[in-house]
Amino acid sequence: MQISEFIKSLEDSFAVDANSIHEIIADFHCDMERGLAGVESSLKMLPAYVDRASGKERGRYIALDLGGTNFRVLQVELAGGSKPQIIKSEKFVIPKAVMHGTGVQLFNFIAQSIKKFMLDYKVDIMKKRGLGFTFSFPIKQTDIASGILINWTKGFSATGVMGKNIVKLLENSLKRYDLGNIKVSALANDTVGTLAAKSYEDRECDVGVIFGTGTNACYVENVGRVKKMGKLKYKSDYMIINTEWGNFNKVPTTDYDMKLDKVSNNTGKQRMEKMISGMYVGEIARLIFSDMITKKLIFSKAKMKFAKGNFLTRHMSLIESDNTTRLTKINGYLEGMGVIASSIAERRAMKDVCRIVSGRAARISAAGISSILTWMDPELNYKHTIAIDGTMYEKYPGFRRNIISALREIHSRSSKNIKLTRAKDGSGIGVAVVAAVAAS
Ligand code: GLC
Numbered sequence: 001m002q003i004s005e006f007i008k009s010l011e012d013s014f015a016v017d018a019n020s021i022h023e024i025i026a027d028f029h030c031d032m033e034r035g036l037a038g039v040e041s042s043l044k045m046l047p048a049y050v051d052r053a054s055g056k057e058r059g060r061y062i063a064l065d066l067g068g069t070n071f072r073v074l075q076v077e078l079a080g081g082s083k084p085q086i087i088k089s090e091k092f093v094i095p096k097a098v099m100h101g102t103g104v105q106l107f108n109f110i111a112q113s114i115k116k117f118m119l120d121y122k123v124d125i126m127k128k129r130g131l132g133f134t135f136s137f138p139i140k141q142t143d144i145a146s147g148i149l150i151n152w153t154k155g156f157s158a159t160g161v162m163g164k165n166i167v168k169l170l171e172n173s174l175k176r177y178d179l180g181n182i183k184v185s186a187l188a189n190d191t192v193g194t195l196a197a198k199s200y201e202d203r204e205c206d207v208g209v210i211f212g213t214g215t216n217a218c219y220v221e222n223v224g225r226v227k228k229m230g231k232l233k234y235k236s237d238y239m240i241i242n243t244e245w246g247n248f249n250k251v252p253t254t255d256y257d258m259k260l261d262k263v264s265n266n267t268g269k270q271r272m273e274k275m276i277s278g279m280y281v282g283e284i285a286r287l288i289f290s291d292m293i294t295k296k297l298i299f300s301k302a303k304m305k306f307a308k309g310n311f312l313t314r315h316m317s318l319i320e321s322d323n324t325t326r327l328t329k330i331n332g333y334l335e336g337m338g339v340i341a342s343s344i345a346e347r348r349a350m351k352d353v354c355r356i357v358s359g360r361a362a363r364i365s366a367a368g369i370s371s372i373l374t375w376m377d378p379e380l381n382y383k384h385t386i387a388i389d390g391t392m393y394e395k396y397p398g399f400r401r402n403i404i405s406a407l408r409e410i411h412s413r414s415s416k417n418i419k420l421t422r423a424k425d426g427s428g429i430g431v432a433v434v435a436a437v438a439a440s
């Protein structure tokens with residue numbers, strides 16, 4: 001087999017054509033309906049117990065943002081009518097041992113980080129105050145200020161947290177570090193924060209999406225359609241629903257996807273996330289390169305091996321951004337990996353692989369966005385702003401463009417009613433907005 005044949009067949013197996021997109025949308029709607037009714041579904045459809053912002057909320061809030069390898073503490077100001085502003089912010093890297101240790105260690109680490117932030121910025125630790133907590137994992141809520149972790153995603157595995165109320169765990173740790181005056185007043189997923197943050201300045205915003213380490217989306221739902229909710233104390237007719245679309249499982253898969261899933265620590269789960277998000281797409285490309293090496297299609301002379309963990313999404317991004325005629329950036333990367341004499345054909349093949357993997361990610365993402373939009377508004381008669389945050393969206397070359405072109409393909413003229421907009425820091429800022437909406 002030649003490289004070109006391999007690439008051609010790869011292209012075919014990763015293609016998500018118009019028919020597949022329409023199938024995905026139909027299956028997605030089916031799982032949304034089931035999730036909202038509380039029956040078994042790959043979409044959890046979790047009520048967030050908060051509505052969009054009115055833009056009039058005011059106040060200064062401390063917010064926590066936990067969801068990837070970094071943990072952030074922020075102070076956010078809502079002045080009403082303008083963009084929420086970050087006044088202070090500090091990032092803490094979560095040590096691997098803490099991510100995979102015990103829940104008590106994880107929440108103690110968070111409490112210590114909050115204390116450091118408050119002392120560094122001279123924020124009074126004795127004052128009674130509410131805190132907004134962005135916790136970017138699936139949580140089952142029955143009100144805005146508590147939530148039970150359903151399962152970990154994105155490689156987290158701290159013990160003793162699943163099935164527990166996250167807010168209790170955090171408040172216990174806060175007490176341990178003399179921060180007992182701080183109470184969590186709002187708990188929200190990062191998608192919910194992102195939607196809330198953008199809706200503060202744009203009333204047409206009704207969908208929030210994250211394309212980062214993981215991927216997920218939420219949207220504004222009519223409470224009457226949330227069949228599983230029953231009668232609970234909630235004051236508005238609309239509520240944000242966190243779909244947890246990363247776990248959607250009716251997606252066309254390849255052998256590489258099966259391989260990746262099999263060795264992951266959550267086999268069978270987060271199937272859509274494993275095709276789209278930053279934590280996984282680099283690994284899919286690496287599996288393809290390894291296959292090409294085994295088939296002696298590339299680097300047969302260099303005896304190059306791509307070990308797990310050696311090739312990440314940021315490398316993929318670098319490869320796809322190489323627009324030089326001789327693909328010198330890719331050459332530089334390969335030289336760093338010990339491949340001294342790669343051919344242009346090999347380098348081009350690497351770029352093709354990355355384009356194919358990221359192109360599929362964008363088309364599946366567009367299918368997800370389109371599913372949510374047509375669930376809310378089947379003919380797309382109204383304008384919708386989609387607030388998006390996350391490094392994949394912000395940094396991956398062509399990812400945004402590919403999503404937009406797929407949406408145009410799916411919706412032709414009505415796609416003019418869809419506006420994709422970046423909600424920078426939405427997941428951090430947003431929970432302050434959520435806290436303010438909950439308090440209003
Ligand atoms: C994972 C989490 C989800 C989160 C997403 C983006 O899919 O399960 O809750 O929103 O990552 O961070």
